[in-house]
Amino acid sequence: MSEWWREKPTRPIPVEGGLRARSQRGDIARMWWSRRFLDVLESLGMGGRLERGKRYARAGQVLSLSLSTSIAVAQVQGSRPRPxxxxIGVKAFTSADWAEVEQALAGQALFLAxxxxxxxxxxxEAVFADVGLRLFPDNFxxxxxxxxxxxxxxxxxxxxxxxYLLAxxxxxxxxxxxxxxxxxxxELLDNLRALRDRASAAEPDDDGEPLSALLDTFWGSATAPSSMPPAPIATTAPDALLDELDPLPVTMRGRPLAEWLRPAYRAMASEEESP
Incomplete structure (x- = not known):
């Protein structure tokens, strides 16, 4: 009777059209967050065993990979006919957990942007830690x-x-x-936009009132006659027109004609103002 764990290792059945890792040399995972995911797995003592799957990932032995809330499912072709x-399961956060996370993220402009x-x-990760959560699972x-x-x-x-393909x-x-x-x-982006918009609407003006509270009265107060001080009435000297004219080349008894006309302009203005 044969014992499978003592049998000579066999080669996997080659796959056509499988999911092949983009990285064919060196490390798999380029961005900090995907690298962090693999680092967490290695910190759980999986580092040496993870390397065993790198050849499978690069050879395209993974037939399918799908991810949904709390679980990733894959089909991998090994040495047996049936894949x-x-x-790979992870604990999902509750709605209350996410509400706290979203509130914290919306309050930091750089993260939100x-x-x-x-x-x-x-x-x-620090935002999740502040509300008592870990973005990357670090225990079994x-x-x-x-x-x-x-x-x-x-x-x-x-x-x-x-x-590796998940990373x-x-x-x-x-x-x-x-x-x-x-x-x-x-859903996350919609919630963050809603929190941002509510925060903007609630921003106080210089007097401490939210801007949204002033919208109903803004235009009315700008047009109400009683809310604006009366405009000052401009006054002009009756003979000011003579100063706008070029000097007349006419003199009477040695004085310019405009000087003889000033008393007449002032007299006519006085008569119009009298009741």
Whole structure:
């Protein structure tokens, strides 16, 4: 009777059209967040066993990989005709947890701007830590793995291959990490925009009142006659017109004609003002 764990290792069945890791040399995972995911797995003592799956990931032995809330599922072709089913599970955050996280993210302008631009802020883990959460699972209470292959080690090479491709999917879309924890991209961004808009509407003016409270009265107060002081009435000297004219080349008794006309202009103005 043969014992499978003592048998000579066999080669995996080659796959056409499988999911192949983009990185064919060196490290897999380029962005800080996907690298952080692999670092966490290595910190749990999986580092040596993860390397076993790198060849599978680069050879395209992973047939499919899908991610949803709290679980990633893959099919990996090994040495047997039937592909193995792989699952990588993580504990999803509750709605109350996410409400706290979103409130904290919306309160930091730089984080909010980067997320709305589709980027993962470098220090986002600190935001989760401030509300008592860990973005990346760092213990076996929050992370679970299983494979339908007969290998008892975790991770086996099939699980490891799926982990590497999962890290590369995080490279392409960092929001998948958040979706794995229970908050999809669109829902997160919609909630952050709503929090930002509410905060902007509640910003006080110089007198301490929210701007939204002034919208109903802004235009009315600007047009109400009683709210504006009366405009001052401009007064002009009656003979000012003579100063606007070029000097007349006419003199009477040695005086310019304009000087003889001034008393007449002033007299006429006095008669119009008298009751």
């Amino acid at each position: 193995y089913r792989v699952r 980067k997320l709305l631009a589709g980027d993962m802020p470098q220090d986002i 209470q929050e992370l679970s793995m299983d494979c339908s292959c007969p290998d008892w080690e975790v991770p086996c090479k099939h699980l490891a291959a799926a982990c 590369e999917s995080f490279d392409a879309d960092p929001f998948q990490i958040l979706a794995w924890r229970g908050r999809g991209r669109q």
